[in-house]
Amino acid sequence: MTATTLPSSPGRSASRWLHRHPRARLVSLIGAPAAWMLVLYVGSLASLFLTSLYRLNEDGSGIDQVIGVQNYRTLIDKSVYLDIAARTIKIAVLVTLLDIVLALPIAFFIAKVVKARWRRLLVAAVLVPLWASYLVKAFSWRAIIGSPGGVLDKTFGFSPNYGEVGLIIVLAYLWLPYMIVPIYSGLERLPDSLLDASSDLGAHFGFTFRKVVLPLLFPSIVAGSVFTFSLSLGDYIAVDLVGGKTQVIGSVVYDNFSADLPFAAAFAVVPVIVMVAYILGIRRTGALENL
Amino acid sequence: MQFTRRVRMLFGGITGLVLAFLYLPLAIIVVLSFNTVSSLSWPPKGFTFRWWRAAFHSEGARDALVVSLKTATGATLVALVLGLLAALAVHRFAFFGRESLNLMIVLPIALPGIVTGIALNAAFRQAGVEFGLLTLIIAHATFCIVVLYNNLLARFRRLSPNLEEASADLGAHTFQTFRYVTFPLLRTALLAGGLLAFGLSFDEIVVTTFTAGAGLETLPIWIFRNLSRGEQQPIVTVVATAVMLMSVIPVWVAQRLTSDDGPLTGGTR
Numbered sequence: 001m002t003a004t005t006l007p008s009s010p011g012r013s014a015s016r017w018l019h020r021h022p023r024a025r026l027v028s029l030i031g032a033p034a035a036w037m038l039v040l041y042v043g044s045l046a047s048l049f050l051t052s053l054y055r056l057n058e059d060g061s062g063i064d065q066v067i068g069v070q071n072y073r074t075l076i077d078k079s080v081y082l083d084i085a086a087r088t089i090k091i092a093v094l095v096t097l098l099d100i101v102l103a104l105p106i107a108f109f110i111a112k113v114v115k116a117r118w119r120r121l122l123v124a125a126v127l128v129p130l131w132a133s134y135l136v137k138a139f140s141w142r143a144i145i146g147s148p149g150g151v152l153d154k155t156f157g158f159s160p161n162y163g164e165v166g167l168i169i170v171l172a173y174l175w176l177p178y179m180i181v182p183i184y185s186g187l188e189r190l191p192d193s194l195l196d197a198s199s200d201l202g203a204h205f206g207f208t209f210r211k212v213v214l215p216l217l218f219p220s221i222v223a224g225s226v227f228t229f230s231l232s233l234g235d236y237i238a239v240d241l242v243g244g245k246t247q248v249i250g251s252v253v254y255d256n257f258s259a260d261l262p263f264a265a266a267f268a269v270v271p272v273i274v275m276v277a278y279i280l281g282i283r284r285t286g287a288l289e290n291l
Numbered sequence: 292m293q294f295t296r297r298v299r300m301l302f303g304g305i306t307g308l309v310l311a312f313l314y315l316p317l318a319i320i321v322v323l324s325f326n327t328v329s330s331l332s333w334p335p336k337g338f339t340f341r342w343w344r345a346a347f348h349s350e351g352a353r354d355a356l357v358v359s360l361k362t363a364t365g366a367t368l369v370a371l372v373l374g375l376l377a378a379l380a381v382h383r384f385a386f387f388g389r390e391s392l393n394l395m396i397v398l399p400i401a402l403p404g405i406v407t408g409i410a411l412n413a414a415f416r417q418a419g420v421e422f423g424l425l426t427l428i429i430a431h432a433t434f435c436i437v438v439l440y441n442n443l444l445a446r447f448r449r450l451s452p453n454l455e456e457a458s459a460d461l462g463a464h465t466f467q468t469f470r471y472v473t474f475p476l477l478r479t480a481l482l483a484g485g486l487l488a489f490g491l492s493f494d495e496i497v498v499t500t501f502t503a504g505a506g507l508e509t510l511p512i513w514i515f516r517n518l519s520r521g522e523q524q525p526i527v528t529v530v531a532t533a534v535m536l537m538s539v540i541p542v543w544v545a546q547r548l549t550s551d552d553g554p555l556t557g558g559t560r
Contacts, residue, residue: 015464026384030392033377033436037395040411041433047417048410106309109302113294122306124546129313131490131538135514136531140316143323151319154334173312205298226401234403237496237515250405257409257501268409275402279394 045272052266063262071266081252085270088248091168092232096179098172099228100221103179108213111187112195123184130177138238141170145242162244170242171232178231179224186220187213222282229278233271317535324528346529355513361424362499362509363492366431370488371481373432374439381440382447399434407434408501415502422504430502431495435488442484443477450476483545490541493534510534 018025052071057064075081110122129137144151145159145166152159160166190213198208236250243251249271256264294302327337346352377396381389399407411430420426454476458468496511503509508516514530517523 009464011466012464015466018465022384026380026386029376029380029383030386033373033380033396034392036373036433037392037436040414040429041399041407042395044407044410044414047414048406051413051417102309102312105302105305109306113299113302120546124543125310126313127542127546128535128539129317131494131542132317132535133494133511133514133531135496135511135518136320136527136535137316139518139527140320143319144316173316176309176313199293205295230401230403234405234497236405241518250403253405253409261413265409265413268406271403272406279401 048265049269051262052269054262056260056262071263074263075266075270081267084247084252085249087246088233088250089274091164091171091248092229094168095171095175095232096225096228098168099176099179099224102172102176103183103224107180107183107187111184112192126177126180134174135237137174138170138241141166141173142241145169162242164243164246167239167243167246170238171235174238175228175231178227182220182224183217186217190216219285222285226279226282230271230275233274320528321532321535324525324532326525342525342529346526346533349526351508351513351517352510352526352530355508355510358424358507359493359510362427362431363489365424365428366435366492367485367489369428369432370435370439371485374436374484375443375477375481377436378440378443378447382444396437396440400437404495404497408498411498412501422502423507427499427503427507427509430498431492434495434498435492438488438491439481439484442480442487446477446480479548483548486541486545490538
């Protein structure tokens with residue numbers, strides 16, 4: 001009796017060839033996406049860095065492609081830019097902390113407390129605002145916190161008005177779903193039996209939450225913080241709408257973009273350094289797998 | 292696990308407050324879109340459909356909508372293909388540079404949009420590429436890939452490798468296995484990820500500002516330009532309300548399709 005031979009076809013011979021050449025198989029899968037990200041994204045970042053080393057020509061009408069660090073020197077020498085960078089990072093940290101505090105209870109309630117049939121609805125309720133226009137949400141807050149005449153002012157006679165406090169509230173609002181989603185999925189992976197075990201051993205709820213839930217949720221919280229931190233670090237539109245006179249990295253980059261691209265590029269490198277340091281710092285927490 | 296009444300009330304209460312916080316600004320926009328006065332004054336003075344009719348006939352909004360739809364479609368298609376290829380490679384092979392590839396794909400959403408935008412702008416300029424729909428689609432696809440990639444990896448982790456092996460044992464070659472076994476198992480993840488990528492692209496403004504060039508206007512850019520023009524503000528609230536209502540459907544569908552994968556992550560701007 002002879003072994004059955006499968007009918008040959010172009011698909012089969014290509015498939016055979018690929019099977020014998022695992023490296024070709026890998027390259028055929030990875031080639032296009034890797035080339036795209038390398039050329040377009042990493043290449044663009046390199047181009048950003050290169051541009052940041054250029055300078056405006058004498059009359060400011062074009063860019064001299066001469067390499068030098070004068071833009072970075074300006075950033076370091078003028079205390080106003082250091083202040084702006086420090087303020088931006090401070091705002092991003094505060095926004096992130098505020099979002100953690102707000103997201104933990106709601107994510108816990110949806111994942112662990114509420115009955116299963118309500119769960120899907122509540123998750124959708126958290127996700128829908130994410131897809132409502134970012135601009136319009138920021139603009140709505142302009143109508144809410146403006147003073148005098150805003151919604152808060154008319155209703156309660158009090159409002160933070162446009163400025164740093166208002167900006168922190170609005171940014172925390174805008175990015176909150178980005179924090180709720182990873183924390184919620186972290187809680188979904190956390191077996192209920194761990195909570196039961198903790199309470200069977202006599203721990204009250206607060207203790208279980210601090211000693212069992214929070215440590216296991218840490219990577220998810222860090223994953224959420226990548227979004228809230230990074231999005232706050234680069235924002236300039238909400239800053240423009242509700243930030244009053246607050247100046248942040250994003251607004252300086254945007255304002256200089258058309259007049260002095262090399263300088264704008266140099267200041268845009270600052271959030272890149274901050275985020276790369278942050279990502280390298282959290283790599284071991286396993287947070288990147290939770291993004 | 293059983294929770295005491297106090298814990299349930301406390302967490303339920305906070306959840307209610309946070310949801311109110313999330314929806315209050317959206318509700319205000321919806322209310323203002325029916326306001327008779329053409330400014331963002333509060334409280335509203337009366338009810339009218341005038342702005343809805345005006346928005347429907349606004350040519351600027353319609354053109355911008357078309358540009359947004361084209362961009363989002365193009366970016367989603369590119370992201371579908373590249374995200375699928377990358378997810379297949381990362382899932383199936385342990386190779387040198389796998390972590391770097393992973394980081395590279397995630398980076399566009401981990402870095403602020405203004406960085407991505409200005410970097411792409413500088414690169415397009417240096418390469419002498421003219422700004423337009425093509426640069427916009429390329430830029431959007433770059434940050435949409437991660438959505439597909441994450442959704443598909445989550446799905447792969449749940450799939451049993453036995454299915455593909457069984458298919459090969461039964462005589463199917465690689466492409467048949469993909470066509471008849473793997474692809475059907477991925478279909479819902481592809482659809483859900485595609486919807487999210489589409490939504491992400493549709494609402495994006497920062498990267499768009501830097502990569503669209505002068506003549507091209509997406510819906511968010513149109514909204515931004517008109518927000519500062521007083522007489523157009525009510526029409527903007529109408530457009531925003533309409534977009535919001537339309538986005539409920541894809542979010543709901545995407546969530547149902549992937550509810551076993553855990554929630555939809557990786558969607559950012």
